[in-house]
Amino acid sequence: MKKMTLVVLGLALLISASLLIGATNIFSGDLDTGLILAVSRVPRTFAAILAGAGLALAGVVTQQVVQNRLVEPSLVGTPEAAMIGLLAITLIAPGAPVIAKMSVAATTALIGTFGFFLLARMVPRRDPMLLPLTGMIYAGILGAAATYVAWITDLVQYINIWQSGEFSGVLRGRYELLWIIAALAVALYFLADRITILGLGEDYARSLGLNYRQTVYLGLAIVALMVAVIVVTVGAMPFVGLVVPNIVSRIWGDNLRRNLPIIALLGAVFVLGSDVIGRIVRWPYEIPAATIFAIVGAVIFLWLLNVRKAGSHG
Amino acid sequence: MITVSNLTLRRGGSTVLDQIDLQIPDKGIVAIIGPNGAGKSTLLHSLAGLQKPDSGTVEIGGGDIHNMKEQDRAKVLSFLTQSQGAVPRLSVRDLISFGRWPHHRGRPTAEDRAIIDDAIDRFDLNALESREVESLSGGQKQRAYIAMAYAQSTPWMFLDEPLAALDPKYTRDIMDRLRGLKDRSILIVLHDLSVAANHADWVIGLKGGSVHCAGAWDEVITSETLSDLYEVRLRLTEVENQKTVIWG
Numbered sequence: 001m002k003k004m005t006l007v008v009l010g011l012a013l014l015i016s017a018s019l020l021i022g023a024t025n026i027f028s029g030d031l032d033t034g035l036i037l038a039v040s041r042v043p044r045t046f047a048a049i050l051a052g053a054g055l056a057l058a059g060v061v062t063q064q065v066v067q068n069r070l071v072e073p074s075l076v077g078t079p080e081a082a083m084i085g086l087l088a089i090t091l092i093a094p095g096a097p098v099i100a101k102m103s104v105a106a107t108t109a110l111i112g113t114f115g116f117f118l119l120a121r122m123v124p125r126r127d128p129m130l131l132p133l134t135g136m137i138y139a140g141i142l143g144a145a146a147t148y149v150a151w152i153t154d155l156v157q158y159i160n161i162w163q164s165g166e167f168s169g170v171l172r173g174r175y176e177l178l179w180i181i182a183a184l185a186v187a188l189y190f191l192a193d194r195i196t197i198l199g200l201g202e203d204y205a206r207s208l209g210l211n212y213r214q215t216v217y218l219g220l221a222i223v224a225l226m227v228a229v230i231v232v233t234v235g236a237m238p239f240v241g242l243v244v245p246n247i248v249s250r251i252w253g254d255n256l257r258r259n260l261p262i263i264a265l266l267g268a269v270f271v272l273g274s275d276v277i278g279r280i281v282r283w284p285y286e287i288p289a290a291t292i293f294a295i296v297g298a299v300i301f302l303w304l305l306n307v308r309k310a311g312s313h314g
Numbered sequence: 315m316i317t318v319s320n321l322t323l324r325r326g327g328s329t330v331l332d333q334i335d336l337q338i339p340d341k342g343i344v345a346i347i348g349p350n351g352a353g354k355s356t357l358l359h360s361l362a363g364l365q366k367p368d369s370g371t372v373e374i375g376g377g378d379i380h381n382m383k384e385q386d387r388a389k390v391l392s393f394l395t396q397s398q399g400a401v402p403r404l405s406v407r408d409l410i411s412f413g414r415w416p417h418h419r420g421r422p423t424a425e426d427r428a429i430i431d432d433a434i435d436r437f438d439l440n441a442l443e444s445r446e447v448e449s450l451s452g453g454q455k456q457r458a459y460i461a462m463a464y465a466q467s468t469p470w471m472f473l474d475e476p477l478a479a480l481d482p483k484y485t486r487d488i489m490d491r492l493r494g495l496k497d498r499s500i501l502i503v504l505h506d507l508s509v510a511a512n513h514a515d516w517v518i519g520l521k522g523g524s525v526h527c528a529g530a531w532d533e534v535i536t537s538e539t540l541s542d543l544y545e546v547r548l549r550l551t552e553v554e555n556q557k558t559v560i561w562g
Contacts (some may be wrong), residue, residue, distance in 0.1 A: 203395035209388030209416035
């Protein structure tokens with residue numbers, strides 16, 4: 001449990017850092033500190049925590065559904081599919097409220113993710129690398145389609161915004177949709193056993209009395225909704241869903257009833273940490289959290305591929 | 315008793331199972347044998363309700379297995395599938411605990427825990443219970459999965475080639491343990507004919523998707539039936555009171 005304490009402590013430290021660090025000095029006395037905190041810093045901190053938790057949880061669910069640790073939503077086309085939906089609604093009804101945009105994005109994200117799930121059933125399981133490769137190609141095709149449509153309709157700027165997750169634009173009133181993730185995380189906790197059983201494979205899942213199809217649909221729907229909310233509010237952040245569940249799996253194993261909270265917490269730590277670092281390195285300018293995480297995440301992932309797996313856990 | 319009538323299953327253009335009729339008795343070990351590609355694994359999946367047939371019915375415990383809800387089916391039979399690469403990082407105890415899931419659906423009772431302890435004891439996994447399944451040897455892993463199926467407390471246990479890639483020590487170990495489960499009926503796909511000869515009470519010989527022979531081992535299986543089933547001369551013989559199958 002010592003490692004767990006470390007994670008909680010880390011998050012607490014990062015929350016304080018996130019509230020204190022920014023372009024303006026909240027201790028200078030020139031500005032209304034309370035206002036800055038309430039309008040900008042607190043929403044930004046919550047946004048990073050929620051997005052991080054959501055990305056990590058969406059990652060582990062995706063991995064369990066297709067029984068492969070090397071995939072995550074951004075490697076199976078989920079954010080790209082969400083972007084296609086966002087483009088469509090932006091073209092058809094540019095003035096639609098955010099919730100409508102998010103709903104459309106979630107729908108196309110679900111269709112896109114389910115398409116990958118069908119594709120995954122046809123990929124031979126012998127080599128675990130085949131599935132992520134298939135997913136990358138699939139995501140590439142969806143991404144290219146989105147970029148093409150954006151190009152001919154002059155919306156490439158939007159694609160760029162949706163693609164690079166960052167939190168500098170988060171203000172009170174503009175991030176609250178992310179709280180949907182908190183609700184979905186609770187729902188996921190009730191499904192934890194079922195999602196773990198999915199990881200045993202379809203034969204075991206069904207012979208253990210699980211309604212396999214229904215559980216897969218439910219899992220993918222949660223993934224699609226989480227990713228869509230994140231893409232709409234702060235932009236996509238690749239690899240969080242890959243790195244975090246892998247770290248947790250190595251240290252604590254795959255029993256999700258026990259580990260979902262840790263996965264959510266660690267996702268929050270990584271994304272909030274990336275955001276805080278992004279605010280510091282070129283102060284007073286900012287580097288997107290997704291960029292920072294891509295660097296940190298890549299290093300961690302390479303390390304993960306090489307370290308010997310732990311032999312046992314409680 | 316499992317009553318199979320007119321079970322037919324096609325995949326692509328070919329008929330994998332062709333009008334199978336069987337009455338499989340309860341209790342003891344029932345072996346499914348036959349050459350590669352005979353449809354043994356498909357038959358097991360189809361009898362377990364995991365693969366829908368094109369026509370025909372499978373009745374276990376009074377109902378058609380293919381019309382049962384997954385939840386009810388999980389109380390009739392447990393299933394051990396051939397290992398499929400990715401093994402989740404669960405401790406042996408956690409894995410076996412999932413065998414009770416169909417009964418408690420997430421809220422284990424004291425009875426569930428007692429059954430899990432019994433399964434761990436019976437399959438001699440006490441020393442390994444907090445180890446990750448992934449870190450076990452092939453034979454230990456198989457024992458853990460069988461213990462999970464056992465913990466499911468179903469009258470039937472279906473095992474798809476549980477001895478594949480196991481050395482003689484573990485083969486013996488697992489068959490002895492299965493023999494010891496007096497209150498269960500076991501339907502098992504076997505490749506090793508000598509193992510089948512010594513352990514199976516009843517046998518289903520499958521060839522080209524049809525039943526080649528079925529019945530009590532001693533009544534049905536002779537050197538001739540085996541030679542005909544596998545299309546190679548085989549001899550069923552006995553060495554020091556143990557049955558064995560050799561090339562004839």
